[in-house]
Amino acid sequence: MSVIKAENIKFIYGTGTSFEKTALDDVSFEIEEGEFVGIIGHTGSGKSTLVQLLNGLLRPTEGAIYLNGRDIWEKPKKIREIRFKVGMVFQYPEYQLFEETVYKDISFGPKNMGLGVDEIDKRVRSAARFVGIPESRLICSPFELSGGEKRRAAIAGVIAMDPDVLILDEPTAGLDPLGRDALLSQIADYHSVRKNTVLLVSHSMEDIARTADRVLVMSQGKKFMFDTTKSVFSKGEELEEIGLRVPQITKIMQLLRKEGIDVDSTVLTVEQGFNEIRRYAADRLNL
Amino acid sequence: MPVLMHEPKMRIVGGRIPAVRRMGLVRDITLGQYMPGKSLIHRMDARAKTLLLIIIIVFIFVCRNFISLLTISLFSLIVILMTKISFFKYLKSLKVILAMIIFTGVLNLFWGSGRVLWQWWFLKITEGGVNNAIFITVRIAVMMMVSSVLTYTTSATELTEAIERLMKPLKVFHIKVHEIAMMMTIALRFIPVLLEEADKIMNAQKARGADMENGNVFRRVKALVPVLIPLFVSSIRRAGDLAMAMECRCYNGGENRTKMKIMHFSHIDLFAAIISFLIFCAVIYLNLIYPAVI
Numbered sequence: 219m220s221v222i223k224a225e226n227i228k229f230i231y232g233t234g235t236s237f238e239k240t241a242l243d244d245v246s247f248e249i250e251e252g253e254f255v256g257i258i259g260h261t262g263s264g265k266s267t268l269v270q271l272l273n274g275l276l277r278p279t280e281g282a283i284y285l286n287g288r289d290i291w292e293k294p295k296k297i298r299e300i301r302f303k304v305g306m307v308f309q310y311p312e313y314q315l316f317e318e319t320v321y322k323d324i325s326f327g328p329k330n331m332g333l334g335v336d337e338i339d340k341r342v343r344s345a346a347r348f349v350g351i352p353e354s355r356l357i358c359s360p361f362e363l364s365g366g367e368k369r370r371a372a373i374a375g376v377i378a379m380d381p382d383v384l385i386l387d388e389p390t391a392g393l394d395p396l397g398r399d400a401l402l403s404q405i406a407d408y409h410s411v412r413k414n415t416v417l418l419v420s421h422s423m424e425d426i427a428r429t430a431d432r433v434l435v436m437s438q439g440k441k442f443m444f445d446t447t448k449s450v451f452s453k454g455e456e457l458e459e460i461g462l463r464v465p466q467i468t469k470i471m472q473l474l475r476k477e478g479i480d481v482d483s484t485v486l487t488v489e490q491g492f493n494e495i496r497r498y499a500a501d502r503l504n505l
Numbered sequence: 506m507p508v509l510m511h512e513p514k515m516r517i518v519g520g521r522i523p524a525v526r527r528m529g530l531v532r533d534i535t536l537g538q539y540m541p542g543k544s545l546i547h548r549m550d551a552r553a554k555t556l557l558l559i560i561i562i563v564f565i566f567v568c569r570n571f572i573s574l575l576t577i578s579l580f581s582l583i584v585i586l587m588t589k590i591s592f593f594k595y596l597k598s599l600k601v602i603l604a605m606i607i608f609t610g611v612l613n614l615f616w617g618s619g620r621v622l623w624q625w626w627f628l629k630i631t632e633g634g635v636n637n638a639i640f641i642t643v644r645i646a647v648m649m650m651v652s653s654v655l656t657y658t659t660s661a662t663e664l665t666e667a668i669e670r671l672m673k674p675l676k677v678f679h680i681k682v683h684e685i686a687m688m689m690t691i692a693l694r695f696i697p698v699l700l701e702e703a704d705k706i707m708n709a710q711k712a713r714g715a716d717m718e719n720g721n722v723f724r725r726v727k728a729l730v731p732v733l734i735p736l737f738v739s740s741i742r743r744a745g746d747l748a749m750a751m752e753c754r755c756y757n758g759g760e761n762r763t764k765m766k767i768m769h770f771s772h773i774d775l776f777a778a779i780i781s782f783l784i785f786c787a788v789i790y791l792n793l794i795y796p797a798v799i
Contacts, residue, residue, distance in 0.1 A: 308708065314706055316738075330714030
């Protein structure tokens with residue numbers, strides 16, 4: 219059974235005012251349990267609105283969203299439970315830190331869930347481990363941390379709720395290349411260990427190519443494509459039409475192929491590209 | 506997040522922010538009440554407009570009988586109609602203080618002397634009380650609408666500029682007029698930014714299960730802590746960034762600073778001043794020749 223199912227959702231901001239704007243129009247899709255889904259789209263394509271709908275921060279104007287087969291707005295009073303099940307990490311989450319210590323901040327979510335002290339402690343420590351915050355840092359004030367550490371502490375605050383679905387809205391924005399790589403592999407590790415569903419919104423095609431199984435492409439409030447990462451990135455021209463592009467390495471391989479060099483043009487990471495070119499060279503030289 | 510100084514300023518000072526940003530908390534608040542237009546009132550110099558409207562408000566309180574009150578109210582009404590902004594908008598501005606108007610009106614009704622019109626136990630309505638009630642209601646309502654004329658027809662930048670220029674004489678007393686005006690401009694400019702940020706943080710905390718809609722007052726106030734602390738932290742950080750950005754552009758106070766838009770009095774202002782002066786004289790005259798009722 220699909221973990222998340224969106225059925226013909228439509229969302230309009232400012233209904234009934236002169237500022238009315240349709241942010242999402244008739245979007246439907248299904249996400250299977252344990253999948254890693256990337257969401258890409260041009261600025262203003264409705265990505266952020268979409269993810270806020272998925273955890274019940276916004277309510278669709280039309281259509282419905284099902285979590286494990288149940289309409290999330292079935293009981294509006296119980297919407298908090300949905301938010302615990304669908305964990306959401308916003309853009310620049312480090313600006314939500316507020317507690318005296320990192321430990322207390324990470325435990326804010328679990329505490330709101332009404333868990334016991336021991337369970338909270340267990341979750342805080344395991345969440346901190348996932349994002350690579352050493353135990354010794356847990357007693358620091360969150361404001362003493364470096365930018366990258368703050369970001370990871372904030373992400374730990376959501377992971378500690380142990381959600382069925384983890385949504386990350388541009389988690390790597392504004393990080394240096396090393397921090398970016400580290401964070402992405404931590405998220406990938408988390409996904410492979412916990413085996414839960416992860417949705418990653420990103421502007422970086424490289425990040426998506428590295429991590430996602432399938433990619434949802436949004437354009438002007440509509441679902442443009444929803445397919446495996448390989449097949450989405452094989453449609454470079456269509457993506458460029460809506461202001462997106464394919465990962466640079468994929469583009470290079472596609473250009474090489476155009477030039478008549480017989481390489482596999484569906485590679486997604488630099489590593490795969492390197493291996494592919496080496497294979498090609500080895501073939502040519504009959505090594 | 507960088508300081509949003511590169512954004513086109515009019516977008517927010519002008520009071521219209523795009524639909525997408527007007528969500529949640531921001532949705533119900535009219536930000537900056539300026540409504541662009543080309544009426545005579547819009548075209549008046551902001552200084553003249555501010556000054557004359559303040560004097561009108563003073564004169565609303567100078568009136569001591571119905572005829573002078575009627576005169577100044579009619580004059581205000583004409584000014585309001587001249588702005589060519591729907592009268593409905595002015596009535597809406599009254600909605601905010603409706604409770605206050607009713608409260609003071611009713612209170613004044615029982616507060617006065619003269620012929621007793623109605624009495625029950627310790628409550629009595631007198632002729633003086635009725636007069637008081639009418640006066641106070643009309644005064645507050647007209648005052649509110651006249652101030653709305655200023656905020657509806659003058660952009661925030663013009664307004665602070667006008668206030669800076671009008672307060673200039675206070676420099677004699679070593680009051681830092683330019684700095685005060687700059688602080689006002691910055692405060693106004695950042696209200697929408699702060700609201701948007703508060704909205705974002707609220708959503709982030711809600712996503713972590715913060716419950717802000719339920720519970721008693723005490724619990725709700727407590728639930729604001731996770732929103733207020735990050736908001737304060739980022740405001741202070743943003744203030745530092747802004748100060749740095751201003752210094753990078755060699756801002757060093759009002760000394761020798763030139764203006765892009767130079768204010769100048771025109772014949773409209775002269776005309777407005779003459780008309781207003783005549784009305785003010787009439788009010789004083791009517792005040793003197795008819796008996797005062799309050």
